[in-house]
Amino acid sequence: MPLPERAISIRFPWCALILGEQKGVEVRGRLAHHRGPLVLHCPRGVSPEHLGRLRATRPDLWRWVTSPRSPLWHHWPGVTGPEDILGRAIGVVDLLDCRPATEGDTEAALVRPGLVYPSPWALVLAHPRWLPVPVPLRGQVFATWQLGDQAAGLWSAVRQARADRAA
Secondary structure, rough: OOOOOEEEOOEHHHHHHHOOOOEEEEEEOOOOOOOOOEEEEEOOEEOHHHHHHHHHHHHHHHHHHOOOOOOHOOEEEEOOOOOHHEEEEEEEEEEEEEOOOOOOHHHHHOOOOOOOOOOOOOEEEEEEEEEEEEEOOOOOOOEEEEEHHHHHHHHHHHHHHHHHHHO
């Protein structure tokens, strides 16, 4: 299977919840034309508002992404919390569809009813796969974006991490 050439940046905690199969829909204000695998990028910025909303509405998921005992932090050696994945590619996820969002998407997207965008799009995500290590990556704000010259360094780091684990 070819390596993804496109990526999507999704802020913490949502990127971690997608990777952990707790969130299957991402709501965006922009249409995404791409279908297929995307590198899942966790940008540097953490929104206290998002963490507060998650804690208030889904305390079980808030504990899952913030607890040092979370399986999320035991997947990668040396990773102990969100600060270790910010600004990094953390996985690959398949973008299956992009369609107008409905009220029915609120649970899968972990958003409150009355979606946050005036004309929102539901990006349907599936089959998340962990990268063997979080890899530094500069993100962008588009619905999906081209990895460009960052692709070679990303996939080289992934191959090296796999070789290190096998040794």
